[in-house]
Amino acid sequence: MRAETRIGFILLLTPLVLWLGLLIVIPHIDMALISLRERISFGVYEPSLAQYEKALTEPLYLRTFGRTAVMSVLATAITLLVAFPVAYYIAKMAKGRLQQVLFLLCLIPFYVSELVRTFGWMILLRETGLISSLMQWVGLADQPVEMLYNDAAMMVGLVYTSMLFMVVPLVTTLESLDDSVIEAGYDLGGNGWSVLREIIIPHAMPGVVSGCIVVFMLSLGNYLTPTMLGGKDSLWFTEMIYNQFIVRSNWELGAAFGFMLLVLSSAIVWGMLRLTGRTLQETMG
Amino acid sequence: MTPDLAPDLAPDLECVDLVKRFGDTTAVDNVSFTVPPGSFFSILGPSGCGKTTIMRMIAGFLEPTSGDIRIKGGSVLDVAPNKRPVNMVFQHLALFPMMTIAENIGYGLRRRGLPKDQITRKVGEALERIGLPGIGGRKVDELSGGQKQRVAIARCMVLEPDVLLLDEPLGALDLKLREHMKVELKALQAAFDTTFVYITHDQSEALVMSDQIAVMNHGRFEQVGTGQDLYYRPDTPFVAGFIGDSNRWTGRVERTEGEAIEMRTDSGLVMRASGAGLKAGDRAEIFVRPESIRLASSAEALSVFDNRLQGTVTSILFNGAASRILVEDGVGETLEVTLPQSGEFAALKRGDAVHIGWGSVQGTCFGRIA
Numbered sequence: 001m002r003a004e005t006r007i008g009f010i011l012l013l014t015p016l017v018l019w020l021g022l023l024i025v026i027p028h029i030d031m032a033l034i035s036l037r038e039r040i041s042f043g044v045y046e047p048s049l050a051q052y053e054k055a056l057t058e059p060l061y062l063r064t065f066g067r068t069a070v071m072s073v074l075a076t077a078i079t080l081l082v083a084f085p086v087a088y089y090i091a092k093m094a095k096g097r098l099q100q101v102l103f104l105l106c107l108i109p110f111y112v113s114e115l116v117r118t119f120g121w122m123i124l125l126r127e128t129g130l131i132s133s134l135m136q137w138v139g140l141a142d143q144p145v146e147m148l149y150n151d152a153a154m155m156v157g158l159v160y161t162s163m164l165f166m167v168v169p170l171v172t173t174l175e176s177l178d179d180s181v182i183e184a185g186y187d188l189g190g191n192g193w194s195v196l197r198e199i200i201i202p203h204a205m206p207g208v209v210s211g212c213i214v215v216f217m218l219s220l221g222n223y224l225t226p227t228m229l230g231g232k233d234s235l236w237f238t239e240m241i242y243n244q245f246i247v248r249s250n251w252e253l254g255a256a257f258g259f260m261l262l263v264l265s266s267a268i269v270w271g272m273l274r275l276t277g278r279t280l281q282e283t284m285g
Numbered sequence: 286m287t288p289d290l291a292p293d294l295a296p297d298l299e300c301v302d303l304v305k306r307f308g309d310t311t312a313v314d315n316v317s318f319t320v321p322p323g324s325f326f327s328i329l330g331p332s333g334c335g336k337t338t339i340m341r342m343i344a345g346f347l348e349p350t351s352g353d354i355r356i357k358g359g360s361v362l363d364v365a366p367n368k369r370p371v372n373m374v375f376q377h378l379a380l381f382p383m384m385t386i387a388e389n390i391g392y393g394l395r396r397r398g399l400p401k402d403q404i405t406r407k408v409g410e411a412l413e414r415i416g417l418p419g420i421g422g423r424k425v426d427e428l429s430g431g432q433k434q435r436v437a438i439a440r441c442m443v444l445e446p447d448v449l450l451l452d453e454p455l456g457a458l459d460l461k462l463r464e465h466m467k468v469e470l471k472a473l474q475a476a477f478d479t480t481f482v483y484i485t486h487d488q489s490e491a492l493v494m495s496d497q498i499a500v501m502n503h504g505r506f507e508q509v510g511t512g513q514d515l516y517y518r519p520d521t522p523f524v525a526g527f528i529g530d531s532n533r534w535t536g537r538v539e540r541t542e543g544e545a546i547e548m549r550t551d552s553g554l555v556m557r558a559s560g561a562g563l564k565a566g567d568r569a570e571i572f573v574r575p576e577s578i579r580l581a582s583s584a585e586a587l588s589v590f591d592n593r594l595q596g597t598v599t600s601i602l603f604n605g606a607a608s609r610i611l612v613e614d615g616v617g618e619t620l621e622v623t624l625p626q627s628g629e630f631a632a633l634k635r636g637d638a639v640h641i642g643w644g645s646v647q648g649t650c651f652g653r654i655a
Binding site: 178180181183184185186187188189190191194198199202203205 | 344345346365366367368371372373375376377379380381382383384392393396397440441444
């Protein structure tokens with residue numbers, strides 16, 4: 001009996017161990033080793049911290065690094081602001097069928113690939129696109145307007161891609177809030193704002209934090225949206241990693257960049273948890 | 286808790302011709318009542334009778350279709366729920382789980398913008414009053430059911446509302462605690478000296494605590510009165526059937542003499558009971574409570590009663606003080622009779638022959654619309 005349970009346990013654990021080991025741990029160890037060496041000549045490498053030194057002294061790299069962090073935090077904040085009312089409406093105000101339909105509507109964009117969705121935005125926003133033509137037709141503009149390849153377009157794309165991952169945890173936590181608790185908030189003299197601040201938001205906090213963590217990670221690691229909507233000047237850190245690995249074949253620097261990104265995302269998630277006074281365990285459990 | 290030094294005559298709460306319709310269904314149908322200051326008023330009815338709708342209208346979460354709600358004489362129809370001098374204890378209490386006990390109780394005071402030291406003092410006093418001093422720093426889920434109950438009341442009472450509404454707050458408690466909280470609620474009401482409006486489907490809660498009880502059915506008030514009124518002098522068959530248990534017979538009235546009535550039941554028995562407004566030939570229904578039927582081993586002991594039956598015990602329903610027996614009479618009907626716990630019938634068992642009897646005053650007769 002005990003032997004059987006042990007075999008069952010091992011069998012259940014195997015896929016997870018394989019997945020973590022083969023796809024996460026081993027590549028990261030290899031990446032760490034690559035990032036900690038320097039190419040002396042063809043096929044000759046020497047252990048050194050030169051890659052990190054280069055990454056931290058070159059202003060372009062540093063600026064891109066900082067900019068990616070700030071923009072990702074901003075995208076997370078905007079996503080939260082947009083998603084909260086949507087989630088509140090779905091969880092608390094919509095009833096029965098409408099609730100399901102609205103939830104499905106949030107999901108529908110994910111039926112098409114991210115590439116196609118991003119092309120959709122390009123069709124709308126480009127110089128010869130729908131919005132530009134419409135503005136000329138109405139008379140708001142007298143020449144084609146280019147709305148692509150700037151930070152705003154990139155932000156729109158990032159928020160759009162992340163919406164679902166914020167709405168789902170928010171809806172789940174808001175649904176678990178008893179309506180009578182909200183009513184009690186009003187009954188005891190609260191107005192809409194104070195009920196939101198003292199009752200609804202504190203209750204939704206686990207959803208807010210887990211949604212923010214997921215959206216932040218997705219934005220930080222997003223490659224497609226910044227490249228396509230932000231254009232050449234988007235200066236996204238993942239593009240830099242891509243360039244080092246693929247364009248320059250400089251795996252050493254690319255690996256160092258990758259580690260910097262890992263440290264950055266860990267630090268910001270940790271900071272977010274500290275700021276809201278939660279532990280990772282509470283948020284995920 | 287400022288006692289009215291100059292008591293004005295306006296009742297604390299007054300509902301006038303209150304109507305609430307949801308589409309085609311009328312949830313509350315022309316209900317009027319007044320609640321005098323400092324009293325404990327209960328609305329008692331089966332689930333779905335519209336009692337919660339009345340409460341939500343008083344609290345301001347629903348708007349009446351027509352009619353008026355007045356608190357201390359002034360209409361509150363145009364007052365938002367958060368501005369009404371009414372607070373509500375919710376069915377599942379709705380304590381704020383994200384706050385400590387002290388923050389829960391202080392919530393309403395913070396909304397009023399009271400200075401911090403005053404809030405702390407008032408919260409301390411309230412905790413003192415409900416007999417739970419020093420628990421202010423605890424979390425809601427660290428309290429027992431009864432303690433949460435008291436905190437929910439304290440959270441409302443610190444705001445000194447004119448009327449406190451309670452929506453079946455004892456429903457979630459286990460039986461023993463519920464019995465205890467009944468007494469405690471009544472004591473709290475006396476201590477706070479505030480008008481309580483209590484809704485429940487549990488007649489014992491209503492009977493034990495209330496000064497006045499309104500029995501509600503299908504959106505209407507069937508009868509408003511004290512517990513004794515409802516129990517001894519029900520106005521309608523619904524009240525007679527809802528408050529306490531009853532044995533019932535339907536039949537046709539044969540003779541009337543003032544309030545005294547003689548009816549032949551459909552099973553052929555002749556019974557005497559009392560009821561107003563009936564005449565010979567009317568269809569009628571007689572209600573007799575199990576506890577007003579006397580049990581005896583011989584017919585002579587029952588000679589003072591004008592209804593006497595003989596039967597056999599078919600079942601003994603032992604339930605401590607509330608034990609009953611089922612008696613099958615000569616025509617095959619089964620009656621419930623309370624089993625006295627004086628020891629006289631301790632040896633009673635299934636199949637024994639017994640005599641039962643009750644006075645005509647104990648039987649209440651209502652006309653039936655054929």
